[in-house]
Amino acid sequence: MFQFINTLLIGITSGAIYALMALAIVLVWRSTRVINFAQAGQALASTYFGYQALQYIDSFWIALIIAMAGGAILSALIEVIFMRILLKHTTSGAIAGVAPIIATLGLLEIIRTLVTLKWGGADVIVKAPLSNTGFSIGSNTLVFSPMKLAIIAVVTVLLLVFSVIFQKTSIGLSLRASAFSPELARLAGIRVDRIRTLGWAFSGATGAVAGLLLVTNGNGSLSPASLEFSLLLISGFIAAVIGGLESLLGSVVGGVALGIITAFVLMYISDSLFFIAPFVVLLLVLFIRPQGVLGKKGGRRA
């Protein structure tokens, strides 16, 4: 029982981080119909923004906000400078369908290289603001630590803020309308281009939080070549697919579900399945419910 709860808590924590990445992917997908693989690079860069901020200030939480702002600006710039031109040019031709995907991969490499040039290839340490030693209950020590609790809290707060923005404000209404039908939204007087940029900015900020929390949830070391960010991207993508790729709530559910499933497989079956478990989950979802667990029928678009 003790082990069960422990595993569940670990799963929820990493799942919360996957959920953020899934959210970042879904926000861009809804506004632009592109899976933004560069998000792994953006999250990496934003995490370095946070690391840089921590060199001047002591508070991790202020650094987190700076990283979010940096990530949002970076993401918005990518949309304005790069995606607009790209989508305008690649409307026809043999690889029109895959060109944006390939281009975001190129962008991922560019961001990663620039980060390496700026901060060097060696590991740097982002110090966690709270202890990563687990709570103890009686004589047992949980793996669940104050830092993990804080991660769940941060993700919850962020999700609440998002749901207020999306459900209660006129900006949120514009975002939802533009995602539902850009043409209709434009006719209704919404500046779809600006709203799209805003969606990218939200996505960048979310990715920044995912990146910083990922690093502090682990051992705090950060390097441009780290496989962790690629894995974060993949986990986020899988979580988004579980959620149906369209729904914000779905991606959160997908992320947490993926985190819990992975944690239980690692604990109870074998810890060598670290990668295989999410991949099998992805294939199962794609075969059994390609529209996503929460998605509607016909929601899967090319």
Place this chain on the structure above:
Amino acid sequence: MHKLSNKARIAIFIVLGFVIFLISNRVDELRVYQGATVAVYVVGIASIILLTGYSGQVSLGQGALLGVGGYAAALARLHWGVSVPVSFAIAILAAAAAGALLGVAAARLSGPYLAGTTLALAVGLPSIANQFTFLGGEQGLFYDVGFPPASLGEDFTQYKWFFWIAALATLLAIFWLQNVMRSRYGRTWKAIRGSDIAAELAGINIARVKILAFTLSAGVAGLAGALLAMTIGTVSPSAFPLALSFSLLTGAVLSGVTTLGGVMIGAVTLVAIPEIVHSVVDRIGASEAVATNLPSLIVSALLIVTVIFVPNGPVEQMRTKSKKVKSL
């Protein structure tokens, strides 16, 4: 190239092989090794062109299939002691089998889903090799094609031997690929790429044809993997990183995915840019960090510029231009 008869094509390939043979005797050791690398890239890029350009599917995980081929070749040679050509054949078959499995999944997936799934494979497969002891963990396995035969003379170097094997395998692979693309299947793939609905109405079984494309492409990728393993001498997770998948994809886009005609462009670019950057950096005396990172920056920028301005590749671009001029 489409109007050439088979005899003429065979003749061209023989002449091409002879020219490559002559060049390999004239240049120094480093260039010969780079030539072998170009050959590996040519085969890898061709496998992507077959898949993406001809059947319209995208694979971001071609590096993983190269890995399957490389490991299969190494295992076969280590445990069964098969000859080099047989180990190549085993690499092709193993990767094709993996590709068939992937193809069954891929045939049901469109655009972003397929891209994400293959990307997941590229990230994860190399790390799986770490989990099993018979795959040699982080160190990997040795893959040794042996010394060049003594009959070639005393000063015939190992690298030249690599290059000869790679060049011959590449020529055969490209010749075979051209045949496939000119066949009924090639036309079917083009039809699907044009419009899968129209193709289906014309009576083409889309799923089956897509799976076949994935299988053949994976087989070619497996050959590239075995060749890569040969030039490095080992197979290990670090030999088939995510970056390899990206490089091949970049090479394919630079070559132009719709035709095999430009396949050399991408392969040579991938090998030449680091070389050029290094010599330029040496001359202007920039730092080591710049020298190591600048090539990937330039290659990625080229990728993006190509995708935006010449999405079908330079060769196709020139063809359309010359057609326009003729019609005027």
